[in-house]
Amino acid sequence: MKFNFLYLIFLICSLGFAQNKGKVAGLITDADVNNEAMPFVNVMIKGTTNGNATDMDGKYELSVNAGNHILVVSYVGYEPVEIPFAVQPNETTIVNTSISSGSVKLEDIIIQGRVSRAKESALLMDQKNAIEMKQSIGAQELTRKGVSDVATAVTKTTGITKQEGSGTIYVRGLGDRYNATTLNGLPVPSNNPEQKNINLDIFSTDLVEYISIDKVYGSNLYGDFAGGNVDIISKDYQGKGFIKVEMGGSGNSNAISEKDNFKLQGGFNSSGFVSRSIPNDPLNTYNFQTLSLEKKTPFAGNFGISAGDNYSIGENGKLTLFGTASFTNDYASKNEGSAASGINENATGAPGQDGLYGRKFDNYTSFSYNTKATAMANVGYKINTDHKIKFNSIFVNSSSQSTDNYSGRIVDLADDGNGLIRRSTFIQNKLFINQLLGEHRFSDRTRFNWGVSYDKVNGEMPDRTTNTFNEGANGFTINSQSAPNNNRYFQSLEETELAANATVDYKFAKTEDGLFNGKLTVGYNGRFKKRDFEATQFNVKTDISYLGTIVDPNNLDLFYNQQNFNNGFFKVSTFRGGSEVASSLNPQTYAGDQNINGVFANIEYQFGPKLTAVLGLRGENSVQNVSWNTQLDPEGDANKLEKNAFLPSLTARYAINDKQNFRFGVSKTYTLPQFKERALFVYEDITEVHVGNPFLYSSDNYNLDLKWEMFPENEELISVAAFGKYIQNPINEVTIASSTNDISYINTGNTGYAAGVELEYRKLLFKSGSTDANKLTAGLNASYMFTEQKLDSEKVKSETNYQVDFTHSKGQFTGASPLLLNADLTFVKEFNENKSSLSTTLAYTYFSDRVYSIGTSNRGDLVDQAVGTLDLIVKSKLNSKLGLDLGIKNILNPTINRVQENSAGDVNVLSYTKGLNIGLGVNYQF
Structure with missing residues (x-):
């Protein structure tokens, strides 16, 4: 009881x-x-x-x-x-x-909180809740996939690929001229005279908090938009003081296998910082640097250090400091290669048949050494709870030194296939970015954000050398039938850009619970760019009496020296002439200035718990001036291109339920040609030549996007998107009839369009315990796109000085891969007893065939064939301070092929393998 x-x-x-x-x-x-x-x-x-x-x-x-x-x-x-x-x-x-x-x-700001904003789960939530359609990839995902640069980072998102051998990206099949790059919302200049956008591989992911990709236009963006805008958000430190040191080593299988032959031109140091210029009195004396090759040991390394701290100032103020510096280098080799140019329709590929090949190299090899030195400093000052300012400064010095060997047939120079062309190139790019940003809250309704930047780029190609030989029974002789066959080339670019952004937000339609249904944003964007480019080529022509002299291609200093110059073995001249011409040392030049001013207004309104829309209007004026004085136009000329654009946009999000959204976007944009595309200047490679087109003008673009997305659970996503683009007067790279496959930039027809579907799937396959410490996740994104444009030879002839006869009446956009695929599988295990952990990621990327250049004069299109790459990334923490990393990249080592389409069968014009890259690193945080 x-x-x-x-x-x-x-x-x-x-x-x-x-x-x-x-x-x-x-x-x-x-x-x-x-x-x-x-x-x-x-x-x-x-x-x-x-x-x-x-x-x-x-x-x-x-x-x-x-x-x-x-x-x-x-x-x-x-x-x-x-x-x-x-x-x-x-x-x-x-x-x-x-x-x-x-x-x-102040006491609530800790480093863990800042890191969480770059987590995949947090970025997925941002994607879910944002009105606009955007994708982001954060530091967490970049780390587990072993991504070391921004160019590779963005290819891990849906519908984006990177051009082989460069940092140029294609968004939805649209290349460099259709895309834009910003850093913290402010534009950054290009470091390459042949590109609109800066090479994204110049940015180490050590500088990145996350990367946001806008594929759908909003009026706050510049109107020069069709593919996408890549916005790099730099790391912003908010935590306790720390110092982190990391270092590692790596090797490339191709480079190591060729270690006995791995040679580069001497005279350049391994730091990537080089000061070399045109020597004094180059036409009357021979004071050029060595041509001899030096053997290298192709094992690379890296070192980095980062630190941060914060300090309280007064009752509400706070000063935060963060800095990072790193140096990386790598050796690479392209082996098992071949190259060709100038192939006509119905070519059999047989050497010696004039008109079939201008040049056919059955043996192509390339050895290269690359460096990147990076430094970033962030200073943030929170004046009080409503006002903050931040200063960002980034310096990047990147260099690339390469030796390329082309052996085979050279029309009219080595018709028997006994020719050799060697090109040694050193490129150094210095980028200096300075940004000042401000955020101000005046009330719960009103905010004011602003930013200004001053950026400067110096791009140098000092003393690129090209030498041409014939191989006979007794050895090599110099081929100097044409003066430019042997030359030394100096190129310099300086570009400065001032940019400014300012926006004011005003919230309206306040609800009973204190929230606002509406927001009005008005703003201004401006960018003012100036570029100066000059180049001088010194042609070194051998006297006919010494063309039979046997030389050592690896030690040409024995022939090209002051004594032989004095004895008349060879002469030096520019395209303007020799020392007897007063203007012979005047460089080839082009200069450009571009001013863009835009004003915009957005009205965002939440019509109910499910529907939110943003209507945007933008007015923009763009003025681009280009002038030149080059070998194609020694007298010089200039022209002006002005564009006034009125650009409407509308985006909307309909929340089907708590886990699903339907999105819609429609807009008008345009595409500007770039300085180098309009300047009448020649960029010469061994197998092709790019030449500018002063008659090039802008395209107009009409864009439509639809998207359904579902977020089943944390870190999970299923989405399907459809897009269409209608382009008036599209711009393409076009092969012009010549023996060297000259390529120019042309408004190829009146209309073109692109349409496609994008799929993305992220799934948590397995999870153990109450935390995210032990799990298996998978990701897959794929896009299929169809592009078509009309090709009108008569339009090109009436609008330009070029005589172009398109092989086909319609074709694809250059750079457009119909199928893109990214997949990854990640396993994470954490051992809580000693704060150790292990993360393993297998990542695969694939792109299908894409047009490199449109064919003319019965020549087929140049096509980059499909490539798939596989990487394995292992990252471990031995304890709370010490970590080890292992990366094996390009495991499949596919052959990279470029072919010219031909009714009798595709003919290979470029082929090589890149080899496996294996790296091991260690890091320690104090």
Whole structure:
């Protein structure tokens, strides 16, 4: 009876206690991001341990005793909010609120909070809640996939590939001229005279917090947009003081296998910092640097250090400092190669048949050494809870030294296939970026953001050498039938750009719960670019009496020296003439200036709990001036291109439910030609020549996007997108009839279009425990695209000085791969007892055949054939401070092929393998 009595008392007390219970529930939103739902926010009853985190949809629910309480809402990097509320027995009290980072308390800012903003889960939530259609890839994903540069990073997202051998990317099949690059929302200049955008592989991912890719146009972006805008968000430190050191080594299988033959031109140091210029009196004396090759040991390394700290200033102020510096190098080799140019329709490929091949090299090899030195400093100052300014400064010095050997047939020079052309090239690019950014909150309705930048690029190609030989029974002789066959080439580019952004946000239509349904944004973008480019080529022509002299291609200093110059073995001249011509040392030049001013207005409005839309209008004026004085036009000339554009855009998001969105976007944009595309200047490679077209003009683009996406669980995504682009007067690279496959830039027809479908799937396959420490995840994204444009020879002839006869009446866009594929599988295991962990990722990338250049004069298109690459990345933490990394890249080592299409069968014009890259690294954080 005693037991039953006690049990009865316990039951009665429990029932009474339950009757005094109630619930508090609600939604937490982010005031900084359109009041979108925030996951992982801490919600707690003040003075108790009763708390939880919001779910993926920003919702929470807590069971509490009836009575008065205070709800504490906090998130790292955001201001905590305390909200009094009352709960009645057996009832639920709804408490919704928004939190903001604009008035964050100093003690709440810790490094873990900043890192979480770059997590894949956090970026997925940003993607889910954003009105616009965008994709982002953060530091966490870049690390586990072993990505070391931004160019490779963006290819891990849907619909983006990188051009082989460069940092140029293609977004939805549209190449360099159709895309844009920004850093923290401000434009950055190109470091290459042949490109609009900076080579993205110049940016190490050590500098990156995350990368955002906009494929759908919004009026806050510059109107020169058709493919996408890549915005690199630099790391911003907010934590306790630290110092991290990392180092490693790597090797390339091709380079190591050729270690006995791995030779580069002497006279360049291994740091990548070189000072070399045109020697004094180059036409009357021979003071050029050595031509001899030096043997290299092809094992590479890297070293990096980063540090950060913060300091309180007064009651609300805070100063944050972050800096990082690194140096990396690598050796690479292209083996088992071949190259050719000048192939006509129905070519059999047989050497010696004039008109079939201008040049056919059955043996092509390339040895290269690359360096990258990077330094970044960030200084942030929070004046008070409503005003912040930040200064970013980045310096990058990149260099590439290569020796390329082409052996085979050279029409009219080595028709028997006994020719050899050697080109040694050193390229150094220095980029200096300076940005000042400000954020100001004047009220809960009004914000003002601004940014200014001053950037400078110096690109140098000092003393590129080209030498041509014939191989006979007794050895090699110099082939100098044409003066440019042997030359030394000096090229220099300087570009400066000033840019400014300013936006004002005003929220309106306030609701009963203190949120706003509407926001008006007005703003201005401006960029002012100036480029100066000059090049001088010294042609070294051997006297006919010495053309039979046997020389050593690896030690040409024995022939090209001051004594032989004095004895008349050879002469030096430029395209303007020799020393007898007063203007002979005047370089070939082109200069360009471009001013773009744009004003815009966006109206964002939430029509209900499901539908939100943004209407944008932009007016933009662009003026581009180009002048030149080159070997194609020694007298010089100039022209002007002006564009006034009115660019509307509309994007909308319809939330089908808590986990699904449907998105829509439509816009008008345009595409400007670039300086180098309009300047009448020749860029010469061994197998092809690029030449500018002064008659080139802009295209107009009309864009449509549809997307459905679902977020089943944390870190999971299923999405399907469809897009279409209608382009008036599209610009393409076109092969001009010549023996060397000259390529220019042409408005090839009146219209063209692209249409495609993109799929993305991210799945958590396995998870053990209550944390994310032990899991197996998979990712797959794929895109299929169809492009077609009309090719009109008569249009080209009427608009330009070029005589172009297209082989076909229609074709694909250059650079457009119909099928793109990325897949990855990652296993993560954490050993909590000593804070050690292991992460292993297998990543695969594939692109199908894509047109490199459109064929003319019965020549087929030049096509880059499909390539698939496989990488294995292993990262481990031995303890909380020490880590080891292993990377094996390009495991499949596919053959890279470029072919010219031919009715009798495709003919190979370029072929090589790159080899495997194996790297091992160690890092330690103090």
